[in-house]
Structure formats: structure tokens, C-alpha cells
Amino acid sequence: MHKIAILGAGPGDPDLLTVKASRLIKEADIILHDNLVSDEILKLNTHGTKIYVGRKFGDQSNQIDRQEAINVLLHKHHNKGERVVRLKSGDPYIYGRAAEEARYLTKHKVPFEVVPGITAAIAAANNLNIPITERNHSNAMLICTAHTADYSFEQLNGIAHMLKAGNTISIYMGLKSLHRIIPKLLDVCQDENIPVNAISNVSRTNQKIVTGTLGTIEKIVASASLEMPVVFIIGATPIQSNELNKDQIFVERHS
Incomplete structure (x- = not known):
């Protein structure tokens, strides 16, 4: 057998x-x-x-x-x-x-x-040059889901304090719950300038990334017409490159 x-x-x-x-x-x-x-x-x-x-x-x-x-x-x-x-x-x-x-x-x-297979956050980080761990910046990356968007206070503290300490978090299944997740992260981190990347259809020909901050990402995502599945990588900024494949990646940057 x-x-x-x-x-x-x-x-x-x-x-x-x-x-x-x-x-x-x-x-x-x-x-x-x-x-x-x-x-x-x-x-x-x-x-x-x-x-x-x-x-x-x-x-x-x-x-x-x-x-x-x-x-x-x-x-x-x-x-x-x-x-x-x-x-x-x-x-x-x-x-x-x-x-x-x-x-x-x-x-x-x-x-x-x-x-095993390559999970979306890892693929997106490598494909788009997002350093999810980096010496003197981030010692850890947390993978979590926003599928229910019903974090307890203790869970929220754990997630948000990792972010506040300079580490990176990735959120799966969060596109429809962003209006609940971002305010909770802001409430704990008290920093609107933490970078946020939203990547749609990771690794596929219609891959798309939009970037913003905790203070701007909800408005940016609302106007970007991102297709599911989307993974969010929060707390790390992409290393810009002129060699990105423009046929596969549309990068919308916002200050």
C-alpha cells in the first residue's frame, strides 16, 4: 500500500x-x-x-x-x-x-x-525583499490569523507587543477584518508609522503589493481592489529594487 x-x-x-x-x-x-x-x-x-x-x-x-x-x-x-x-x-x-x-x-x-510547502508570508517576504528578521531590528516573526478577528486581550497584547518591540507579524485571512485588527494594533502600539505591506496572490502572475502604515493602510487597501488571498506583513519595509519583475508585481507605494 x-x-x-x-x-x-x-x-x-x-x-x-x-x-x-x-x-x-x-x-x-x-x-x-x-x-x-x-x-x-x-x-x-x-x-x-x-x-x-x-x-x-x-x-x-x-x-x-x-x-x-x-x-x-x-x-x-x-x-x-x-x-x-x-x-x-x-x-x-x-x-x-x-x-x-x-x-x-x-x-x-x-x-x-x-x-512541507512554502507558506505565503515566507514566499512574499523573499519574492518582494521584505526582511522579516534582520540583525539589530527584528529577532522574530509571528504568523497569526485574523479569520475570526476575535482576539482576547491577552492575545492582542502578545501580538501587539511583539510588533511594538520591533518584531514582524504576518496576518493571514485578514482582508475582510482589517477594520477590526488595525485599530487594536494601534491602540497597543500607539505608533501610526509602523510599516504595513498587503500582498495579494503571492508568487502568481497577478501578484500585487500595496504598502502603507498602521495609520494609512485601511484607506489604501480600500482603494486598491486587492483580490483574495491576501497576506499582511507588518513591521518591515521592502528593500526597493529596480529589478522587480514588472509583469508579475505591481507595487503601489504610499508615504
Whole structure:
């Protein structure tokens, strides 16, 4: 029996796949894929069956039932002796729900492996020269989600004080909650000049970045028509370069 492969597809550019992930995708008989996996990556497999099991923003379906259905599909196709890939955007263990599938497979004694992928914040930082850690400036970078935008006081203090201390934070799934998150960060940091970068469709041909500060980013984003998915990198400023690929990156800069 083949192991089930839970793979990280990264942010979308097939060149950013690990060598192992690329090989397993090409060999797969069955690919259960999420919404944000790019068409370019799915096209690497020319013979297998691709089954969409993703969810989009605003999806109100019961997530417990949805996850159970995915688990059952994984188990069923594995028992048929097929090469099964569970393909997730980014990294499986960073907001990829891989833990739920790994626990199910472990409980049912189904062999599996997890293959890492480049998560959006890391890809954006490297692609756009944003130094998320830097000597004498930032010693850490925190990855967090604004999906619920319901931070407790303690959580907010932890996030905001890291930012206030000069470290970098990245916020996933925050586009629709920005009006809640930014005021909370401002309330704790008391500094409107902290830099903010909003990157849409990281690594893809329609990648776009807009830059501002805690004091200006809400207005800038509102007028920028950014497409989801968007990742925010806060507390670091891009290193400007004349060599950025203008066909892939539109940079809108604001003082």
C-alpha cells in the first residue's frame, strides 16, 4: 500500500514546490485539493483524478461534516491501492488543517507522510525583499490569523507587543477584518508609522503589493481592489529594487 501524501503546494508558483512534492503530484492517481491550489500546479498531473474538497471565503457549510467527508475519501482511495495526494495551499500545518487528517489517519492506522510547502508570508517576504528578521531590528516573526478577528486581550497584547518591540507579524485571512485588527494594533502600539505591506496572490502572475502604515493602510487597501488571498506583513519595509519583475508585481507605494 502506498502512503497517503499530505502535501503543501506553496503559494501557487509551481517552481516553488519542493522536489518531493512535485514528484508525488505527478505520480498521484487521486488528488484531493483545496480552493487556493493553482491551476498550474494541478496541471502537473496529467493522468490522475482531481477532486475538489476546498472551501471559499463565506462558505457556511458545516466544517465538521466537510472534514469527515475528506477523511472518508482519503481512506477509501487508499484502500483501493491508489496513490493518494491531499494537496493543500501553503504549508499543511500552517492553517492547512493537516492535523485533523493526520489524527484520523493515525487512528485508523493508515500510513501517511506530510510534505512541507512554502507558506505565503515566507514566499512574499523573499519574492518582494521584505526582511522579516534582520540583525539589530527584528529577532522574530509571528504568523497569526485574523479569520475570526476575535482576539482576547491577552492575545492582542502578545501580538501587539511583539510588533511594538520591533518584531514582524504576518496576518493571514485578514482582508475582510482589517477594520477590526488595525485599530487594536494601534491602540497597543500607539505608533501610526509602523510599516504595513498587503500582498495579494503571492508568487502568481497577478501578484500585487500595496504598502502603507498602521495609520494609512485601511484607506489604501480600500482603494486598491486587492483580490483574495491576501497576506499582511507588518513591521518591515521592502528593500526597493529596480529589478522587480514588472509583469508579475505591481507595487503601489504610499508615504
